[in-house]
Amino acid sequence: MTGILTGVTVALLAGWFLWERLRPAFPWPSSRARLLRNAMLGVVGFGTTFLVVTPVSLGAAEIGPAWREAWPMWLRLGTDILLLEFYIYWWHRANHEVPLLWRFHRVHHYDEFLDVTSALRFHPGEVILSAFVRGLWVLALDISIPAILLFDALVIIAAGFHHSNVMLREKTDDAIRKVIVSPHHHRIHHIPERRYTDSNYGTLFTFWDRFFGTYREADTRGQYGVEGTHDAPFGQLMKDPFGKA
Numbered sequence: 001m002t003g004i005l006t007g008v009t010v011a012l013l014a015g016w017f018l019w020e021r022l023r024p025a026f027p028w029p030s031s032r033a034r035l036l037r038n039a040m041l042g043v044v045g046f047g048t049t050f051l052v053v054t055p056v057s058l059g060a061a062e063i064g065p066a067w068r069e070a071w072p073m074w075l076r077l078g079t080d081i082l083l084l085e086f087y088i089y090w091w092h093r094a095n096h097e098v099p100l101l102w103r104f105h106r107v108h109h110y111d112e113f114l115d116v117t118s119a120l121r122f123h124p125g126e127v128i129l130s131a132f133v134r135g136l137w138v139l140a141l142d143i144s145i146p147a148i149l150l151f152d153a154l155v156i157i158a159a160g161f162h163h164s165n166v167m168l169r170e171k172t173d174d175a176i177r178k179v180i181v182s183p184h185h186h187r188i189h190h191i192p193e194r195r196y197t198d199s200n201y202g203t204l205f206t207f208w209d210r211f212f213g214t215y216r217e218a219d220t221r222g223q224y225g226v227e228g229t230h231d232a233p234f235g236q237l238m239k240d241p242f243g244k245a
């Protein structure tokens with residue numbers, strides 16, 4: 001199962017990467033420094049995910065109380081995916097609303113353009129913190145190992161898609177974001193104005209945003225970032241959470 005999931009995930013990421021080059025929504029920035037920075041953060045972030053996040057969740061699933069073991073497989077898997085999406089919605093929201101967590105998460109938001117590489121750039125500190133919080137969620141709710149593997153693959157595929165610079169027809173994007181996080185829906189989350197940055201937290205689905213009142217609509221112009229700041233070189237980004245607020 002892991003081999004197939006990895007193959008499909010890598011193929012789809014490559015697909016989004018090619019698609020956004022064939023049909024870009026906004027003109028590409030001329031600087032290559034940004035791509036290099038995102039690639040470096042991606043290597044560190046993904047390395048930490050594979051070394052810490054997935055193993056901690058899988059370990060938690062092994063040792064936690066097995067109180068949902070008797071549930072039919074379809075019901076368990078479906079509930080697990082919804083519970084993991086519920087967790088990631090609140091974890092993402094906490095990353096915006098808790099000042100200590102925002103110090104790490106803002107590194108992702110400093111990106112001044114959005115494309116598939118934006119989905120890779122996360123500070124390893126954010127990744128490590130998320131590993132332990134999610135581990136407790138998995139342990140308490142008896143989330144199954146297949147659900148964790150499937151969910152992690154879906155998150156990578158979805159993050160690549162909704163950060164991509166792909167041009168979708170308005171009607172298509174409207175239809176997609178009724179259920180799934182579309183590129184337009186997520187671009188609003190990256191608008192520098194704080195009332196937009198602090199909205200549209202969903203990763204796979206848009207319904208938790210609607211339910212908890214954080215769903216926003218706006219026009220975007222291909223310019224993103226954090227109000228009053230600029231993106232920085234890799235070394236500075238790594239130190240950023242430990243500097244001034």
Ligand SMILES: [Zn+2]
Nearest residue numbers: 092105109189
């Ligand atoms: Zn965010």
